[in-house]
Structures are given as structure tokens and as C-alpha cells.
Amino acid sequence: MMLPVLINALVVFIIVISSIIYLKLAQKYNIVDNPNFRSSHTIPTIRGGGILFFIAVLCYFVVSNFKAPYFVLGLSAIALISFLDDILTLSAKLRLPFQFLAVGLVLFQLHVFNMPWYVLTSAAIVGVAFVNVFNFMDGINGITGLYSLAVLGGLLALNTIEQLAYTQLLSYVLAAVVVFGYYNFRKKARMFAGDVGSISLAVVILYVLLAIGLELQAPVLILLVAVYGIDGGLTILYRFYLKEQLMQAHRHHLYQKLVDVWQWSHLKVSAVYMSLQLAAVVVVLLTYKFSILAQVGVVVAGLVMLAVLYVVGFKATVKKLEV
Template sequence: MNYIIVFLVLTFLSIIYLKLADKLNIIDKPNHRSSHTSPTIRGGGILFFLAILIFFVSSGFQYPYFVLGVSLIAIVSFVDDIITLSSSFRLPFQFLAIVLCLYQIGYSPNDLLVLIPLLIVGVGFINIYNFMDGINGITGLYSIVSLLGILLINSKENIIDNNLIVYSLMSLVVFGFYNFRKKARMFAGDIGSISIAVLLFFIGVYFIKELKAPVIILLVAVYGADTILTIIYRKSIGESLTQAHRLHIYQKMVHTLNLSHLKVSTIYVLIQMIINTIVYYTYDLKISYQYLIIVLVSLILTVFYYFMFKSVEKIK
């Protein structure tokens, strides 16, 4: 399908959703954990899911198991955006979505020793990606940068249909029109962050398997480091992981350093762009070198997180 047509369709769908969400009161109201101060349309990330559906139909129904998986989790997440579902209800659908992605990639029950760790990592990843949503621009801009890294590699290696990546990028740009601003008109919601997370997991694992390139995991390194280190810190102080908080570095930069949402999102994006450049030039190296790069980047991000956290705490 022509890219201009797809972009116009997604733009039209965004206008329709904005009006429907307002009429149906799908609104995110501020609470003590929120980084926004006024009610805002929730669930705008439905555009990411719709972009995947547009690709699915226009491509002759490619990757049906992946699309089924992302559809299941998108529907559940959208319901959760409206009425709030328990984690015990959401979790089985998350596992099922990851199972379908892994089956689409080519794994089978015979790969049990690989499947179990990938299942745990997959469910953990989509929840980590969901946790990081919270300030204007961060989910959209960060996802664009991660997908651009994937697009560059795919343009050389031709692992998957490029249109899946391009249509998703278009949906992020359209969403960005409403979200990449001082006062956002819509938030991605769980349907947005989780749908894009399933997409990134599917493509990422596919690339790692086909290219034998574990360094691909660094395409989401900044998000991963922030969330994992924040979880470790919260556990160390005995705080419940289900409790609302403002302990992510990006939240501290906004609420303690008083930096704007878009400035903080841009900082995260620029760091990830540097890492993406490293990934692009190293994904075809020997695996031992790739693991070394993963360890070095992880250590650098950990040290950066530690000193940023301590600096912000002193100001507080």
C-alpha cells in the first residue's frame, strides 16, 4: 500500500479516535504518581495496533500468529485502559501473546529449554516497556528511535517485511502530533505501550535468531536499564513494586530538576541513538565480542544511573 495513503488513513483514524474517546470518557485523570496535571485522552496508542492491522491486510496476511498475539494483548490492554483489569487477568494473555510471537518466529515445543526463558523475558519486557510510559514524548520518541535502528539493519539484511516497521513508525509519528508537546492531547495508554513492546520483542528476537546477534537487545537498552535498576532500588528499600512511585530517573528529572517532558524524552532518545549506532556497526561481529559490548554498555548505563540518581537526591 502506498505510504502516503497509509499515513493519511492513520491521521484520519487518529481524529476519529480523539472524538470517540472524548465522547466515551476514555480519559486519564491525574493522580499523585502522574506527571500531567489535567485530564487527557487515554489509549491513543491504539494507532500502533491499527498500523499493524493495516500492514497485515495489505501484505496478504503475513505473520498471522504474531498479529493474533498482538491483537489479543491489545484488546485486553484497551479494556484495561477503560476499566482497569487485575494483573492476574492480564498475565495469561501476555504469556499467550509471547507464545504466539515465538511460534511465528519458528520456535516449537521441542525448543523447551529456549522457550521458557524467552517466555519469561518476553512477558517481563512488555511490562517493563509499559512501566516507562509517563511523560509526554517518551514512549513515542523512544519507540521511533528503536524502530529506526531495526529498520536500518533490516534494510541490509531483509529479515522481515519493511512495511511492518514503516507503518508502525508512521503511527508513532501521527501519535506524536498529539503527544510530543508541552500539554499532550492524548496518551498512548497500555494498548499503545504494550502493543509496541510486543512488536519490538517479536522483531528483536527474530533478528537475534536469524542473525545470531545478541547485541540487538541493546536497541532497548536505555528503557531496560532504567526500569531494572529502578526495580532493584525499590526492592532494596522494601517498597512494593505494585505501589505508585516517581523513582524512575526520567520522573526525577521532571519533578526534581524541573526539566520539561520533551527535554527529558530527548535526552533518553539521544543516549539510545548513540547505542543504536554501536549496535549497527557491531551486530555482525563474533558473538563473544557482542557479549562483551552488551556487558560494557550495561555497566556504563548502570554507572550513569547511579550518579544521576545520587545527584538528583542531593538536590532534593
């Protein structure tokens, strides 16, 4: 009984030490995010700290005797290109194939390639869209970490209740999020997750969410990522309306408006997003055993409620700007 405890403690130790080493290396090699007119921060801040999430997955891969190799391979590819993007700023044309590769390997790991080609194609497109939305939402201190704690915590709760096989993976990634939070859950963060962090987390969540969803046949699990989905999705529609390029930096997300227009602190906004997602987690835990039809009804009701909150907040912001 002591061996698993010692292994888990060792993994946490590795993550902590990795955070210290990365902070020093990033400072030495100037891997920093310098503020500009689109930034929410005012001082140069270490970027790429989310590499800790990838390290946590590598630890899981070794400890689990190399389970889920295609998922880990896909994550490795996208983490590498995302980390290079944090350092060098790569074009979307170069990053996109790696995103489709990672999502494709996740689907291959889940043994769903016997589905019709149009289903797989749609799943790949939705998966890549999810990864990018998750990345777009990483714009203020605390939001990626706190929101991910809610999502990963919900997945871990489901996994524990149903005695599924993802406890170790989720626990290690959660530990990495907490360690990262030590540097990021601050008024002036010491490090940002960067693309390597937000995109790696998105792939982990996508993999576990799909795996548990397929196993339980529970469509209501989509609500586990609904808050980001609504803000990210409706913001993309708004940018289409403005005829903006989707990959161009902007400040149209509602969470950005709450900071810029309403002058809420980063951590207050992050806590609100986390709280809304935790409420959705509770709904999922209470309804995932309902009939499929009932779950679809719950999903529609939940998404409509979140969409209404978004529209009300956005309209109030526009009105405030007009005053």
C-alpha cells in the same frame, strides 16, 4: 511501481483519519486520564491513543496478505485487554495471562518451539518482563514516541542493510508513532498512548528484535532496548529493596526524578532518552557483524556504561533531596 506507493499512502491516511476519529470518540465517551498526586500531567488527557499502533499492524497484516498471523493474533489479544485496562482498570491477575499468551504466540511465530522447555520458559518470562518494563517507562509526554522512533529506526536500518522482511511492518508502525507524536510531543499533550499503546509497541519491538536477532545471530541487538532496560530493570531492583509491590504506581524511575526533582521538561527528558538510545543504535550498527564473543563484550560494556549513568543520576538526585 505506483501501486505500492498508493497503498502506503492509503495506510498513512487510514492512520491519520483513525487518530481524528479516536480523539472524538474518546472525548465523547470520557476515555481520559485524570491527574492525581502520582501523575506528571495537570489536566485531563485522552488516553489509549496508542491504539494507532495496533491499527498500523492490522494494516500491515491486510496489505502483506496476512503474514505472521500468530504474532498478529497475540498482539490483538494483548491490545484488547490493554485497551480495556485503559478504560476500566483491570487487575494484574487478569492482564498477566494475556501477556504470556501474546509472548507465547510471538515465540510460536518465530518457530522456536523446538528448543528445550526451560529455554522457552525463560524466554517467555523475559518477554513478559520486557513488555511490562516498556509499559512502566511510559510516564511523561514524548518518551514512548521518541524512544520508539530510535528503536524502530534502528531495526529499520538493520532491516534495510540486510534486506530482511520487516520493512513494511516497521514503516507502518513508525508512521503511527509520528501521527501519535503530533498529539503527544507537546508541553500539554492532547493524548497519551495508554497501556494499549506502550504494550502494543513493546510486542511489535519484541517480535521484530527477536526475528532479526535470530536471523543474524547477533546478541548485540539487545542494546537496541538497553536504555529502557537499564532504567526499568534497576528501578525494579530498587523497589525490591524498598519492599514495594511491583504493580503499585510509583515515581522512582530516573526519568521521573529528572522531571520531579531536577525540574526538566518532559520533552527534554524524552529527548535525552532518545539520544542515548540512538547512540546505542549506532553502536549496534557498527558491531553486529563482529564475532559473538566480541558482541558479548560490547553488550557488557554498553550495559555497564548505562548502569553507571543511572547510578550517578540517581545518587545525585538523592543528594539533592537531602539538601
